[in-house]
Amino acid sequence: xxxxxxxPSGFTENxxxxxxxxxxxxxxxxxxxxxxxxxxxxxxxxxxxETLASKGEINKEVYTIGRALSEGVNTESExxxxxxxxxxxxxYVAQHQADLPFPFRRYQIQKVWRGERPQKxxxxxxxxxxxxxxxxxxxxxxxxxxxxxxxxxILTSFKLGKVTMHINNRKFLSGLFYxxxxxxxxxxxxxTIDRIDxxxxxxxxxILREQICLPxxxxxxxxxVIGRIVPLEEVSDFLSNLPTSNDALKEGIEExxxxxxxxxxxxELKDFSFVLNPTIARGLDYYTGTVYETTIEGLEKYxxxxxGGRYADLAGRFTKQKLPGVGMSIGLTRLLAILGEExxxxxxxxxxxxxxxFLRDHQQSVLAIRAANMLRGQGLNIEVNYKEGVxxxxxxxxxxxxxxxxxxxxxxxxxxxMYTLRDGEQANKQTFANILDIATYIHSAKVTRR
Amino acid sequence: xxxxxxxPSGFTENxxxxxxxxxxxxxxxxxxxxxxxxxxxxxxxxxxxETLASKGEINKEVYTIGRALSEGVNTESExxxxxxxxxxxxxYVAQHQADLPFPFRRYQIQKVWRGERPQKxxxxxxxxxxxxxxxxxxxxxxxxxxxxxxxxxILTSFKLGKVTMHINNRKFLSGLFYxxxxxxxxxxxxxTIDRIDxxxxxxxxxILREQICLPxxxxxxxxxVIGRIVPLEEVSDFLSNLPTSNDALKEGIEExxxxxxxxxxxxELKDFSFVLNPTIARGLDYYTGTVYETTIEGLEKYxxxxxGGRYADLAGRFTKQKLPGVGMSIGLTRLLAILGEExxxxxxxxxxxxxxxFLRDHQQSVLAIRAANMLRGQGLNIEVNYKEGVxxxxxxxxxxxxxxxxxxxxxxxxxxxMYTLRDGEQANKQTFANILDIATYIHSAKVTRR
Numbered sequence: 001x002x003x004x005x006x007x008p009s010g011f012t013e014n015x016x017x018x019x020x021x022x023x024x025x026x027x028x029x030x031x032x033x034x035x036x037x038x039x040x041x042x043x044x045x046x047x048x049x050e051t052l053a054s055k056g057e058i059n060k061e062v063y064t065i066g067r068a069l070s071e072g073v074n075t076e077s078e079x080x081x082x083x084x085x086x087x088x089x090x091x092y093v094a095q096h097q098a099d100l101p102f103p104f105r106r107y108q109i110q111k112v113w114r115g116e117r118p119q120k121x122x123x124x125x126x127x128x129x130x131x132x133x134x135x136x137x138x139x140x141x142x143x144x145x146x147x148x149x150x151x152x153x154i155l156t157s158f159k160l161g162k163v164t165m166h167i168n169n170r171k172f173l174s175g176l177f178y179x180x181x182x183x184x185x186x187x188x189x190x191x192t193i194d195r196i197d198x199x200x201x202x203x204x205x206x207i208l209r210e211q212i213c214l215p216x217x218x219x220x221x222x223x224x225v226i227g228r229i230v231p232l233e234e235v236s237d238f239l240s241n242l243p244t245s246n247d248a249l250k251e252g253i254e255e256x257x258x259x260x261x262x263x264x265x266x267x268e269l270k271d272f273s274f275v276l277n278p279t280i281a282r283g284l285d286y287y288t289g290t291v292y293e294t295t296i297e298g299l300e301k302y303x304x305x306x307x308g309g310r311y312a313d314l315a316g317r318f319t320k321q322k323l324p325g326v327g328m329s330i331g332l333t334r335l336l337a338i339l340g341e342e343x344x345x346x347x348x349x350x351x352x353x354x355x356x357x358f359l360r361d362h363q364q365s366v367l368a369i370r371a372a373n374m375l376r377g378q379g380l381n382i383e384v385n386y387k388e389g390v391x392x393x394x395x396x397x398x399x400x401x402x403x404x405x406x407x408x409x410x411x412x413x414x415x416x417x418m419y420t421l422r423d424g425e426q427a428n429k430q431t432f433a434n435i436l437d438i439a440t441y442i443h444s445a446k447v448t449r450r
Numbered sequence: 451x452x453x454x455x456x457x458p459s460g461f462t463e464n465x466x467x468x469x470x471x472x473x474x475x476x477x478x479x480x481x482x483x484x485x486x487x488x489x490x491x492x493x494x495x496x497x498x499x500e501t502l503a504s505k506g507e508i509n510k511e512v513y514t515i516g517r518a519l520s521e522g523v524n525t526e527s528e529x530x531x532x533x534x535x536x537x538x539x540x541x542y543v544a545q546h547q548a549d550l551p552f553p554f555r556r557y558q559i560q561k562v563w564r565g566e567r568p569q570k571x572x573x574x575x576x577x578x579x580x581x582x583x584x585x586x587x588x589x590x591x592x593x594x595x596x597x598x599x600x601x602x603x604i605l606t607s608f609k610l611g612k613v614t615m616h617i618n619n620r621k622f623l624s625g626l627f628y629x630x631x632x633x634x635x636x637x638x639x640x641x642t643i644d645r646i647d648x649x650x651x652x653x654x655x656x657i658l659r660e661q662i663c664l665p666x667x668x669x670x671x672x673x674x675v676i677g678r679i680v681p682l683e684e685v686s687d688f689l690s691n692l693p694t695s696n697d698a699l700k701e702g703i704e705e706x707x708x709x710x711x712x713x714x715x716x717x718e719l720k721d722f723s724f725v726l727n728p729t730i731a732r733g734l735d736y737y738t739g740t741v742y743e744t745t746i747e748g749l750e751k752y753x754x755x756x757x758g759g760r761y762a763d764l765a766g767r768f769t770k771q772k773l774p775g776v777g778m779s780i781g782l783t784r785l786l787a788i789l790g791e792e793x794x795x796x797x798x799x800x801x802x803x804x805x806x807x808f809l810r811d812h813q814q815s816v817l818a819i820r821a822a823n824m825l826r827g828q829g830l831n832i833e834v835n836y837k838e839g840v841x842x843x844x845x846x847x848x849x850x851x852x853x854x855x856x857x858x859x860x861x862x863x864x865x866x867x868m869y870t871l872r873d874g875e876q877a878n879k880q881t882f883a884n885i886l887d888i889a890t891y892i893h894s895a896k897v898t899r900r
Contacts, residue, residue: 005501005768006545008529011494013542015549016556023490035826037833039801040473044461044575045495045561049518051455062518067565068499068508068530079458080518092463095456099465101800101852105833106466111495115517125494140836142815265819318455350551351489365592369715376485383487383555386590402551 010118011125012333016350022127022336023352024345026109028157029129029330033107036150038131041106043088045113049078051091051318059083061115081113085130085329093134094318103135103143109332123333132327134314139324141255144290144310145262148274151306151328155294156272158335160305160344162297166229166277169256169290170309173226173278175249176242180222181214187285188212193226194281197300201227201279226278235260235276255289288312292328302338306330348403354380354442355406355418358395359388367410371435378439392419396427406442420445460568461575462783466800472577472786473802474795476559478607479579479780483557486600488581491556493538495563499528501541501768509533511565531563535580535779543584544768553585553593559782573783582777584764589774591705594740594760595712598724601756601778605744606722608785610755610794612747616679616727619706619740620759623676623728625699626692630672631664637735638662643676644731647750651677651729676728685710685726705739738762742778752788756780798853804830804892805856805868808845809838817860821885828889842869846877856892870895 007013014022030040052062064080082088085108093100109129116122131150133143148165155163173193177185192207205223208214230238239257244250256276263274282291289310296305308328315323339345355375357368365386372382383404385395392409399407399421407419407427418438419427432438457463464472480490502512514530532538535558543550559579566572581600583593598615605613623643627635642657655673658664680688689707694700706726713724732741739760746755758778765773789795805825807818815836822832833854835845842859849857849871857869857877868888869877882888 005498005541007494007541008496008498011496013492013494015546016489016491016551019490019492034802034831037801037803037806037831039466040469041466042463042469044457044463046458046461046563046575048455048458058518060518063515064518065513065515065531065563068510068512068514081515091455091457096465101466101848105801113496113515125496142834142836146834262816262819265816265823351487351555352484353487356487366712366715369712373715381484381487384592384596386592398551 008124010116010123012123014336017347018336018340020349020352021339021345021347022332025158025332025336026127026129029109029154029332030107032153032157033131033150035153036105036146038105038107038133038150041089041092041108042110043082043085043092043108045081045111046079047082047088047091049080052080052082052087063113063115083114084112085110085128086327089130089132090315090323091318093323094315094321097136097319097321103133103139105133107131121334121337126331126333128329129332130327130329132314132325134323134325137322137324139326141258141289142262144255144326145259147308147326147328148259148263148290148292149266151292151294151308151330152266152269152272152274154330155306156269160296160339161299162271162273164273164275164295164297165306166275166280166293166295166304167256167259167290168276168278168280169252169259170281170287171248171289172252172256173281175246175252176222176225176278178246179243179249180218186212189214190281191283193279194283196279197303228278230276230278232260232264232274232276238276252289259290282307282309286311290326296338299338299342305335305338346403350402351383351404352381353383353402353404354446355408355438356383356385356395356399356404357408357410358385358390358392360409360411361388364410364412371408371410371416374435375439375442378436378443380439380442396421399427405445408438458574460566460573462573464786467797468786468790470799470802471789471795471797472782475608475782475786476577476579479559479604479782480557482603482607483581483600485603486555486596488555488557488583488600491539491542491558492560493532493535493542493558495531495561496529497532497538497541499530502530502532502537513563513565533564534562535560535578536777539580539582540765540773541768543773544765544771547586547769547771553583553589555583557581571784571787576781576783578779579782580777580779582764582775584773584775587772587774589776591708592712594705594776595709597758597776597778598709598713598740598742599716601742601744601758601780602716602719602722602724604780605756606719610746610789611749612721612723614723614725614745614747615756616725616730616743616745616754617706617709617740618726618728618730619702619709620731620737621698621739622702622706623731625696625702626672626675626728628696629693629699630668636662639664640731641733643729644733646729647753678728680726680728682710682714682724682726688726702739709740732757732759736761740776746788749788749792755785755788796853800852801833801854802831803833803852803854804896805858805888806833806835806845806849806854807858807860808835808840808842810859810861811838814860814862821858821860821866824885825889825892828886828893830889830892846871849877855895858888 062080062083111125112128113125131147174185192204196204205219208219209216239253280291280293287309291309292307293304294306306328310326312324313322314325357372359365359368368384372384375382405421409417416432418430421427512530512533561575562578563575581597624635642654646654655669658669659666689703730741730743737759741759742757743754744756756778760776762774763772764775807822809818818834822834825832855871859867866882868880871877
C-alpha cells in the first residue's frame, strides 16, 4: 500500500529548489512577452477528442479522461487532456474570434500531457511555453522578426550562455531547390535536409544522391549555397548575390531580408546571435515561410530548445476564416532538466526569501513581526522563525542550507544585528539602528549579486 | 462535426479581458505569499487513485485518465486528476520530507478537476489557491496568525470592498459546549451550528432543542456566549471574562488570545476586519484548533470566499511522521466569477499593454521599433501596430476598444506625438521631444490611476 503513495512516474513535479528556477523561467517569459504586448492565454486542459484528432486520426499518446467508479469502462472517453498548446490555441481562436483583437498576440505557459514511456528528456506531464501572433487574412512579415526578438529576449533573460537562433524560410529553400533542379522540393528531401545536424552534411548529400536519386553535380551546387551558416551582418550581401529566377525564391529572399533587417535592431542582446541557416527545414508540413531553431553553444547535443515558424492558416479545420500566424515554442520542463544536468542555474535556493528574522525569546516576537512587516513594505521577502532560544550558529546553518542570504536579530536595546552569508566564509555581522537602512543594504546587495 | 470544435462545458477558460483580471489575482497572491517566505509549490496533476481515496473511498467526482485507442476500456484507470490541492500536498510532503525545510511554508495555485454537473458557481476545471505551513511534531500558534495575515494581505490586494475574516477555535467551541452541557460536543451539533449563516440563529436553536434534544435553557446559555461576533479590539476583554473550567476551553482561549494579539499588529489593512465569531465550526473533522471563514460585505450570499484552519496531522495516511499544520484556501475561479457578476474589477483590458506605437508609413517602421524598444527598457509594455496608413481615428478607436491607455506616432521630423485616452472624452494629444519623457509621463499616470 504505502509505496503507492508517491506520484506516478513521468508526471513531473519539482522539489522546492527546482521550483524556484522554474518560476524564474516562467516569470521572465511572461514579463518579456507582455513587454511586447503579448497577452497571457490559458485554454482549458480538456478538449473533445475530435478537436485533438489531427487529420481525423487520434494519437495513441493522448490521455482521455473518464469518471471513477465507472467499472473500468470509460463512458466519457470522448474528452481528453491536450498534448500540445497549438491545437487548443487554434480551437480557441476559431471559437472566440468575435471576442479577440486582431492581430492577436498571445503567450501560453501551460502543462501538456502525453502518454509516453517515461525516459530521460521525455515526460508525461510537462510545461510548454509558446508565443504566437495570428491575424485575419494576412499578417505583416514584421511579426516574423518580432516573434524571434521576443524569444531572443526571453532566452537571454534565462542566462543560458551563448545562444544562436537559426532562421530560414521555406519559400527560400524551395526556391533554391527549384533553381537548381527545375522541379519542386518534396517532403522526403525536406526531411533529409532537416537531419543535417544529426547525421552531418556528407550523409545528407549521400542520401539525396543515392536514395532520392538527385544528380550529384546539382546536389553539390545546392550545397554551395545552403551549406554555410550566414551571420546576421552578412545576410544582406549573401542574399543580394542570389538569383531571383522564380517567385518562391524571390519572395523568400525578400522575407528573409526584411526579417534580418529588423533583427539587426537588437544590438544590445548579449551572447545571442541570429544567423541565416539555409538548411533549417522543420519537418512539419504546417510551416510555409520563416522557420526557426535555437541551440545553446556547447550543448548542441540537446538539439533545438526553441523552434517554430510561419504558417499560412492556423485553424483551417475549425473555421473558414483564414488565420495566418507565426509562433515559437519552448519545452520549459525539458529546458529545466537541461539546466539541472548542465548546472546552468542556481539550484541552491528553496524559496525566494531575502531574510529570516530570528527570535531570541518570546518577548521579542512582536518586535520581530513589526520589523518583518516594515521590510516587506520595502519590497523584500521576509520569513520569521518563531522558534525561541535556538542557538545562533544553528540559525545561521539553516540560512546556509536554504541559501537565504540574510538573518536578523532584534536586540532588546532596539539595535538590529544582521548576518549576511558570504560564499564559503563565516557570516558577516553588521549592526543597524534603522530598519530602512537594512532594506537599502539588501536591495543594493541584490543588484551586486546579479 | 463543426459544433464540437468548442471546449467541453464546465472546463473553464477565460476570454482575454477575464484573463487579465485572473492574472492580477494570481500575481498578487504569489507576491504577498512570497513576501512572507512562502515558496511556490506545484504538484503533478495526476495521482494514483489510491492516494486520492479518502478513507478508502473513491469519490465519484474524480476524473481518471486512460489512453486513447484503448477501445472504451480504461486500462490505466488507477491514475486520476487531483480534485483539490490538500491531498496532493499531503502526499508531496510525506514523499519528499527529506528534501523539505521545516516549518515548510508553501503556496499553491493550481487547477483542480471535479466531475460535477456544470452549473453556476460549479466548474469541472478550476483554480484553487492555497497557503499552508506544516512542521514536524509541533507548530507554533504564531503561524495561525501568520496564515490569516497573509490571506488578509492577499484579499486586500484584490480590492473586493469591505472584507471580514471570521476566526474561531474548535477547542474553544468544544470547551464552551462542555462548560454548558457537561458533555462532549458531537458532529451533528457542530454541523448544525455551522449552518447559522444559512438558516439563522433561531432555526439553529430550534434544531438543537427539538432534533438534538438539548435542554432549552442550556441552549440559550450557550448562545448568550457564542451568539455575538466580537470585534478584534474587544476580543481580549471578551475572553478574559469567560470561565476556564476545562482544558479545551482554557487552551482555546489561550490560542485565540495569542492569535488576535498578533493580528492586532495589522493596523494598516484598509477595509479588512478580523473578528472572533464563536459560531464558526467548519464541517470537516479535519480541523482541530483555529478555523477561518471570510466574507465580503454585502456579498454574504456567496458564502465564505476564503476558509481553512489548523489541523493536528496533515498526512497520517501517508507517513508515520506527525505533521501539524495550518492553512487557508481561495477558490480563485469562483472568485473571478463573483468579480465578474458583481462588476468588482476592471474587465475592459484585453492585455497588459501600456502603449501602442502607430505607423504612418513604411519608412517609420525602424523608428517605431526603436521607440518601442526604448520604452520597454523603461519597464513599459509596448505594442507596435505594423499596419501602415491606417487613419488616426481608427487607431484611437482600437486603443479604446482594448482599453490600452496610450498611443504614439513617431513623426518624420523626430517629434513624438502621444495620444492618451480619457474616460468618455476625446484622446488627449501631447508632443514630446524625448522618448524618456514619455516613459516618465506614463509611469506617473499609472500611479495616479491607482
